[in-house]
Amino acid sequence: MAVHDDCKLKFLELKAKRTHRFIIYKIEEKLKQVMVEKLGEPTLTYEDFISNLPTNECRYAIYDFDFVTEDNCQKSKIFFIAW
Template identity: 35%
Template sequence: MSSGVAVNDKCLETFQELKLRKKYTYIMYKLSDDNTEIVIDKTAESASYDDLLNEVPENEPRYIVFDFEFEKSGEGMRNKIVFINWTPDSARIKSKMLYASSKDAIRRSLVGIAVEAQATDMAEIAYESILEKVDRK
């Protein structure tokens, strides 16, 4: 099911800057106020995972791309680009449905995602939870 929501061109340009030039640590996307397109909510050029978690809205869905750096035992530091579909249980039902039906539009546009996570509460996007997912890949 598709919502017909478009992805703003700036979303893809900014993702390329994160992926290829390492300009950003994370990009947070949201639906525009009129729910017609996915736009950039926030970016950070140099942020820790904790910094990202402090920016995640408690009651509103978001799509998040994070350049996740972690240490793989015996192999040193690694980076994987993680896509997080943040849909908190406390969000309005209409909002949750619109984000769910629009996810494929942005997800298909972002080529190079290594790991995808669905989260409905903060425990599901805790560092350890995401680390477990990237370490498996």
């Protein structure tokens, strides 16, 4: 299974520039390749992310989760999700 170059490029944009809240990847069976299906704007929420996942199909996704620690520090964690 190949991975389209855009997959890595969009991930690096999310990681370095925070240009996306999430990325959803889809396996294109005909091309035998993993491709970017959906990019989420930085202003979108976790609920928006979940609503973009299909109920009966598999996907891979990256989600950039922002949170505040007990010490009131703004933090971010990037999660890889197999759906």
